[in-house]
Amino acid sequence: MRSRVKKGLLISALLLAGLGAAGCGREGEGLSAAGQGETSAAGRLITVGFSQLGSESDWRIANSESFVNTFTRENGYDLLLENAQQKQENQLKAIRKFVLQDVDYIVVAPIVESGWDSALQEAKNAGIPVILADRMVDADESLYTCYVGGNFVKEGEEAGRWLENYLKEQGRSEETINIVTLQGTPGASAAIGRTEGFANILEEHDNWNMLDMRNGEFTQAKGEEEMEDLLAAYEDIDVVVCQNDNMAFGAVDAIHAAGKTCGPKGDIVIISFDAVKAAFDYMIEGTIHVDFECNPLHGPRVAEIIQELEAGKTVDKIQYVDETYFDYTMDLEKLKEGRTY
Ligand code: AHR
Numbered sequence: 001m002r003s004r005v006k007k008g009l010l011i012s013a014l015l016l017a018g019l020g021a022a023g024c025g026r027e028g029e030g031l032s033a034a035g036q037g038e039t040s041a042a043g044r045l046i047t048v049g050f051s052q053l054g055s056e057s058d059w060r061i062a063n064s065e066s067f068v069n070t071f072t073r074e075n076g077y078d079l080l081l082e083n084a085q086q087k088q089e090n091q092l093k094a095i096r097k098f099v100l101q102d103v104d105y106i107v108v109a110p111i112v113e114s115g116w117d118s119a120l121q122e123a124k125n126a127g128i129p130v131i132l133a134d135r136m137v138d139a140d141e142s143l144y145t146c147y148v149g150g151n152f153v154k155e156g157e158e159a160g161r162w163l164e165n166y167l168k169e170q171g172r173s174e175e176t177i178n179i180v181t182l183q184g185t186p187g188a189s190a191a192i193g194r195t196e197g198f199a200n201i202l203e204e205h206d207n208w209n210m211l212d213m214r215n216g217e218f219t220q221a222k223g224e225e226e227m228e229d230l231l232a233a234y235e236d237i238d239v240v241v242c243q244n245d246n247m248a249f250g251a252v253d254a255i256h257a258a259g260k261t262c263g264p265k266g267d268i269v270i271i272s273f274d275a276v277k278a279a280f281d282y283m284i285e286g287t288i289h290v291d292f293e294c295n296p297l298h299g300p301r302v303a304e305i306i307q308e309l310e311a312g313k314t315v316d317k318i319q320y321v322d323e324t325y326f327d328y329t330m331d332l333e334k335l336k337e338g339r340t341y
Contacts, residue, residue: 045078046105046306049098053111053135054086056185056218057246058276062341063109063134063296070299077303086185088115095119099126105306106130112187113138120144131305133298135189141317145309148301148319150294152190156197158325159271159292163239164201166269166289177208179239180230182216182223182247190218190294194243194273211237216247223247227254239269245279245291248272252287263287264328275326280336283328290327296341 048071052064064081071079080103084090088111098106099122106128110116113136120143123130129145136147167173181198184191195213202208211234214226223242227250230237240255240262242248248270255262262268263286272279275293282288301321308315326335 045073045076046310047078047080047101047103048105048107048302048306049080049094049101049103050082050107051091051094051098051109052081052083053091053109054084056086057220057244057274058278058341059244059246059274059294059296060218062276063298065341066297066299067107067302068299070303075303084111086111088112092116092119095123095130099123099128102126103128105309107133107302108137109134110137110189111135111185113189113192114187117143129309131302133302134296146305146315146317146319148298148305149321150190150193150323151320152193152294153197153200154193154320155273155292155294155323156194157200158197159194159241159273159290160198160201162290162292162325162327163269163271164205174207177205177238178234178236179208179210179241180234180237181210181213181241182226182243182251183213184216184218184243184247186215188218190273191243194241198241216242216250218244218246220246220250223250224254225250227251228257231255231258231260237268239271242270242272244294245272245274245276248279248288248291249282252282264289276341277336277339280326280332280339283326284332284336286328288328290325292325293323295321295323 050067055061067079071077082094084094091108091111095106095108096119106123108130110132116137116139120130120139124143132144132147134149167177183195202210212230214230216223216226223246231254240251242251251270252262255268260267262270265286270288272288272291273294275291279288279291283291305315326332
């Protein structure tokens with residue numbers, strides 16, 4: 001399973017890295033489908049500069065593909081995609097470049113929450129609306145038009161509630177429960193929110209011990225490395241909270257390599273976030289207990305926002321996406337069938 005996930009991720013990452021490289025300046029037109037595009041009501045293509053933060057996970061690949069597939073010339077757009085390769089400085093440069101190119105809209109998936117004020121101010125001064133997709137910024141709300149993405153605090157709280165119920169069902173409510181967390185990129189909304197949400201439920205339980213929290217960078221390799229280390233440091237880990245699927249895949253590998261078991265028939269409870277298609281295979285084989293969905297298909301949502309703005313409408317400042325969860329008690333084969341990412 002491990003090699004299948006890694007191979008799929010690698011192919012898509014190479015594909016999107018290539019697309020990102022092609023997405024510099026007007027060369028970005030190479031991203032759009034070939035052929036004559038339909039034009040907007042104003043009689044021209046709408047130019048969208050998208051600063052994507054990287055290609056670290058299955059989720060991120062699906063997110064990038066969603067933009068590329070939505071913002072086509074046929075749909076009336078000229079997409080300029082810049083992949084920042086996990087560096088905020090590249091995202092800041094991309095925003096400034098989009099301003100110089102005088103794009104119609106800027107979309108940013110911000111790697112971390114802080115440090116955006118001056119770049120966003122420059123976009124505002126140029127009169128270019130900025131849409132935040134996936135992650136939030138810690139900046140004055142007048143500097144961006146709106147946010148569309150997951151409610152990460154809610155995701156973390158729901159994960160905590162799920163664990164509470166699971167332990168109750170297992171007759172383990174009073175047991176000491178040792179927990180470790182593989183966190184995502186420090187300072188990223190998804191890491192901050194999921195940590196805060198889970199902590200809100202943890203503080204209601206004196207018998208839950210958060211032994212350690214490690215930065216797994218939202219990647220499979222770092223997740224595996226940190227999990228190896230945690231298993232060496234702590235003898236009795238009951239629960240691993242993995243803040244995305246790729247870190248969970250790495251954690252499962254590390255647990256097996258250490259001669260331990262996880263999942264509903266094993267010893268360690270694995271909680272994950274994202275619910276990408278590959279994670280369903282892990283739940284079906286019984287190595288991940290539960291997965292809290294984070295929907296990456298933001299392309300159509302952002303397009304809808306742009307169309308509303310084009311029509312002169314105002315849009316809601318914060319637009320959370322509906323999300324659910326999947327666990328080992330459900331008909332996972334059936335639920336997996338409908339998933340596109
Ligand atoms: O911001 C969303 C998170 O970023 C997803 O959970 C993760 O997989 C991605 O890298």
